[in-house]
Amino acid sequence: MDVTMTDNVLKGKRIVGSARAPKQINESRTCAAKTCDTVLSRYNRREFCFAHAPAKFPRVRGRIASENS
Numbered sequence: 001m002d003v004t005m006t007d008n009v010l011k012g013k014r015i016v017g018s019a020r021a022p023k024q025i026n027e028s029r030t031c032a033a034k035t036c037d038t039v040l041s042r043y044n045r046r047e048f049c050f051a052h053a054p055a056k057f058p059r060v061r062g063r064i065a066s067e068n069s
Contacts, residue, residue: 022043023043023045024042024043025042025043025044025045026042028042029047031047031048031049031051031052032047032048032052033048033049033052036049036051036052038051
């Protein structure tokens with residue numbers, strides 16, 4: 001069996017086509033906090049700016065750590 005170097009070469013293909021455009025919100029909006037005048041990005045679908053957004057905590061899996069550890 002005669003094996004040459006070209007038998008061990010991997011070739012990839014270039015991605016063809018375009019990526020989907022990001023979703024945009026057309027209206028100009030400001031933060032929903034009463035004292036905030038921050039203009040939200042057209043790509044930000046939330047109603048608050050980062051400074052006034054409610055805190056979100058990730059879902060923790062596994063055991064709950066005790067205060068002593």
